[in-house]
Amino acid sequence: MVIIPLERLLIRLRQPKTRADELAALRVRLRAERQAEPSAEERAAALEVRRLKRALADATGAVTSCSECGKGMPPPGGAFAGGHCCSGRTEDLFNGDEVAMLAQCGTRPADLVAPRTEHAGCAFRAPTHCTLTVEDRPALCARYACNDLRRELFDLGRLDGLEALEAQLDDAYRRFSKLRASRLDDELLNCSRSI
Numbered sequence: 001m002v003i004i005p006l007e008r009l010l011i012r013l014r015q016p017k018t019r020a021d022e023l024a025a026l027r028v029r030l031r032a033e034r035q036a037e038p039s040a041e042e043r044a045a046a047l048e049v050r051r052l053k054r055a056l057a058d059a060t061g062a063v064t065s066c067s068e069c070g071k072g073m074p075p076p077g078g079a080f081a082g083g084h085c086c087s088g089r090t091e092d093l094f095n096g097d098e099v100a101m102l103a104q105c106g107t108r109p110a111d112l113v114a115p116r117t118e119h120a121g122c123a124f125r126a127p128t129h130c131t132l133t134v135e136d137r138p139a140l141c142a143r144y145a146c147n148d149l150r151r152e153l154f155d156l157g158r159l160d161g162l163e164a165l166e167a168q169l170d171d172a173y174r175r176f177s178k179l180r181a182s183r184l185d186d187e188l189l190n191c192s193r194s195i
């Protein structure tokens with residue numbers, strides 16, 4: 001019980017207030033999801049999404065589009081030269097399904113390590129990279145490719161393979177969302193019956 005306020009204090013000492021607040025809130029949500037008891041089917045869908053995140057990252061490989069897309073853009077997107085698509089809000093990027101999938105695949109609060117640089121969008125956006133492993137990021141991060149990146153991947157001959165993996169990830173994500181929604185409905189129903 002003492003751990004969480006202490007952890008929040010440590011984050012607050014090391015981070016700008018906006019990032020510290022977002023990190024603390026995300027860790028609370030992740031801890032709560034780690035208490036859930038999903039079915040084997042739901043967990044299998046989460047693991048499939050995790051596998052496909054890694055497959056998509058490997059299929060994307062080295063690219064140049066992501067290192068200069070922020071140039072000349074207004075903040076927070078333009079705060080750094082690259083990673084413009086990482087300038088959204090942490091809470092939106094890590095939606096309920098995403099946090100639940102991470103929890104079911106073993107991501108721990110301690111894995112959510114953030115940079116100590118300027119906070120410019122997602123809490124994990126550093127000037128030149130994301131500080132999370134591919135597996136600890138939301139599926140959206142693996143799934144999203146802007147038009148510039150798609151053009152580059154097409155030129156590199158990688159786009160078709162990537163799109164096939166995207167379709168598989170979408171399927172697994174939808175399956176997970178449906179199973180989780182159904183579990184949450186059941187839990188709510190059981191809870192209201194017991195009142």
Ligand code: SF4
Pocket residue numbers: 085086087093122123124125126129130131132137138141
């Ligand atoms: S988790 Fe990483 S890849 Fe995803 S939006 Fe945040 S900084 Fe970008």
